Amino acid sequence: MMNKFKRLLIGRPMKSAEIEGEKLTKLKALAVLSSDALSSVAYGTEQILIVLMAAGFAAVWYSIPISIAVLGLLLILILSYRQTIFAYPTGGGAYIVAKTNLGEPVGLLAGGSLLVDYILTVAVSSSAGTDAITSAIPSLHDHRVLIALIMIVFLTVMNLRGVTESASVLAIPVYLFVIAIFVLILSGIIKFATGGVHAAAPALGTTVSNVSLFLLLKAFSSGCSALTGVEAVSNAIPNFKQPSERNAATTLIMMGTILGAMFIGISLLAYWYGIAPNPKETVVSQIANATFGRGTIYYIIQGITALILFLAANTAYSAFPLLAFMLAKDKFMPRMFMVRGDRLGFSNGIINLGVLSALLVILFQGNTENLIPMYALGVFIPFTLSQLGMMVRWVKLKPPGWRVKFIINTIGMLTTLTIALIFVFTKFTHIWMVFIFLPIVIYIFYQTQRHYHNTAEQLRIDVIRDKPIIKGNTIVVPIAGITQVVKQSIGYAKSVTDNVVAVYVGFNDEEIERMEKKWEEWDPGVRLIVLRSSYRSVLRPLMKFINTVEWKTSATDHITVLIPQFITKHWWQHILHNQTSLVLRAYLFNQKNVVISTFPFHLNK
Known part of the structure; x- marks a missing residue:
């Protein structure tokens, strides 16, 4: 039943040899990896205007030079x-650089910043898409x-079906x-040019007394939220068809x-239209x-704007699993993020992204305005570090024409660093x-890596000297x-x-005597050990006995506890049985020198 439902949701399993068929062409990659950046057109200008309105409507003309x-x-x-x-064709973007x-x-x-940003991308995109719908249909x-949550579930399932699909x-x-x-822009330009708009927009260069440099920088940094998602292509180079780096570029x-x-x-x-930001209409x-x-x-x-704002989250669904894979490959994240699912995608990364972003939407109640500052800062940190890393690379390697490349990265680094600092100082709350x-x-990254290194150290053997005991x-x-x-x-x-003992825990003399008599009559050729429990606990005397046996025989024998367990015909019947065996197994897992084995007995009715 569950397997049929899974096949219905995500499709048939794919062979590993089909991985090349899952690579993206330029047109498909543009749709998948650019949806985040392109969708930011729907709110980038609005973020500039929201800041400028603090100085009054006359200040909105500054939106043009800021844009x-x-x-x-x-x-x-x-x-x-x-x-x-071209410098890092294996992908990874800012992390690798x-x-x-x-x-x-x-x-x-x-x-870490990119992982956080991708989670925020899904949360912001689904929230912004919801805002577009509620602008048209206020009753929703x-x-x-x-x-927003319904859309996150939809995108998660779609990406579990595979990149190409x-x-x-x-x-x-x-x-x-x-x-x-583009139809909206061209129609709007024509209407404005033909005098069809009668808005009292302030003229360019109008003096506004209470506009400060700090306010303009704040508006600029807010408008830069339109640049989020630009790095996704460099993170996802392995998803492109060959030649992957040329197609990605x-x-x-x-x-x-298109975005510009x-x-x-x-x-x-x-x-030109004299638009002022409105909390109830984009x-x-x-x-x-x-x-x-x-x-x-x-x-x-x-409708299309709402849809693209929702689908902007798909950029994160393409980039987050790949970045998680690279971090897992370096042992900074769990190895499960390296495993490809039935449809050859990194399913664990996709599912984790969906769950975390859904929690964020619930926590912030879908409020896009509160999420965007965190979203923007999360991407400008990697922007800055990537630019700085490329500067160091050019200085070290000094390839032909490196000075021009160095200047480009220096300007970019200083600009993105300034924007990040503005976000910190103006929107710290x-x-x-x-x-x-x-x-x-980052602490979790290091602890994860430390655990894997310690595990590898303890598992490593000398194939010449270390033989099985x-x-x-x-x-x-x-x-x-x-x-x-x-x-x-x-x-x-x-x-x-031949070294088998059966252990029975009794609560009173009559019960114990009856068990001993029946065992003697049955005579299975195995010694019966009877333990008395004055406090009606099966686990405590049983564990004490197992520990005693382990202490006496650990030098010569492995100790195996064979736990009989019912396998019921229907799933709901399982809760009627096996509670003691589950508790016993859970406790024994912490015993270093005890092997746990389960003997299943299938019930047919």
């Missing part, structure tokens, strides 16, 4: 990550958390969104070009309403959890009476060794 500055940073990041793709050039601790800081506002499905809404935004440039054009277009329309919704009215085209744009969570994540075997069979399962358990034990 141009954001485009400049986008260009630097695209050029920088293009260099990273920082680890290789700046040292392991800095690499873990970059890797109270159900925004449920809507999810890319084929998700490519359609991504490209529809690009088309819809082309995809990155395509993404940057859409972002500046939305910013210009927002300024900026894109207001522009679409002003351009087309609340008709069919408006609802199509809002929103991002303080990052400074608690990141050290905890041959001992005898003493089998202890706990029994509760004389039954078919006891008969078969003792028969199995005697087939292994």
Whole structure:
């Protein structure tokens, strides 16, 4: 039943040889890996306007030079990550760059930040998509958390079905969104040019007395939230068809070009239309309403925008499992993140990402505004470390033309560092959890690696000198009476060794005497040890006896406790049996020199 349901959800298992068929073309990769960056067009301009409105509506004209500055940073990041793709074609992005050039601790800081950012990506994208829906249908506002959780479940299942299948499905809404935004921008420009808009937008260069440099930098840093997701392509190079690095570099440039054009277009329309941020209606919704009215085209744009905001989370579903794989390969995360699932994806990474992001949505009640500062800071830390790592690389290797590359990375590093610091100083109340969570994540990384190193040290053998130690075997069979399962358990034990003892725990003299008499009549050829329990506990006297046997015979024998256990016909019947055996097994797991074995007895009725 469960297996059929699993097949229905994620499809048939795939052979390892089919892995090449799961690689992405440029067009599919653009949809899967750029959905996060492209979707940020829906809220990047809005974040700038929210900050500027603190100085009054007259300050909104600053959104244009700020948007141009954001485009400049986008260009630097695209050029920088293009260099990273060719320098580190195995993927890993900021983690690999920082680890290789700046040292392991800095690499873990970059890797931990990216993991946190990918979790936040899913939470922010699902929350932002819900905001777009509730802007069009205000009656759904109270159900925004449920809507976001449903979408996270959908994306998790889609990605468990495999990279290629999810890319084929998700490519359609991504490209529809690009088309819809360009239609909106062109229609808006035409309407503005023909005098169809009568908004009292402040003129460029209007003097605003209470605008400070700090406010402008804060608005710039908020607008840079539109750049989140730019690094995903460099993290996921192994997902591309060959030549993977060349295809990844082309995809990155395509993404940057489309993102830049859409972002500046939305910013210009927002300024020309005199749009002010509204907590109950997004900026894109207001522009679409002003351009087309609340008709069919408006609802199509809002529907596609909501869909792409949801699907932006898919970028994280592509990048998080790969980064977790690399960290697990370096022994900083559990080995389960290295295992490919039935559909050749890293299923454990996908599932963990879905669960953690869902918890975050519940914790923040789907409030996008509270999540975006943490989201943006989480990506600008790796941005900065990646740029700094590439600077160190150019200085060390000095390849032809390295000075130009060094200057590009230096400008990018200083800019992203400034933005990260602005976030820290201006929105500390929103991002303080990052400074608690990141050290905890890095501590867990080191503890995980330490455990794996200690385990390897204890498991390592000298193949010349270390030979197996041959001992005898003493089998202890706990029994509760004389039954078919006891008969078969003792028969199995005697087939292994002659040193078999059955142990019975009695609570009163009458019970013990009756058991001894029946055992003598049955005479299975095995000695019966009867233990008295004055406090009606089976476990305590049994464990005391096992410990005594182990102490006396450990030098010559292995001690095996053979526990009879019922296997019921129906799953619900299991709770009616085996409670003592489960407790006994749980306790024995902590005994160093005791082997635990279970003898199953299948009930047919």
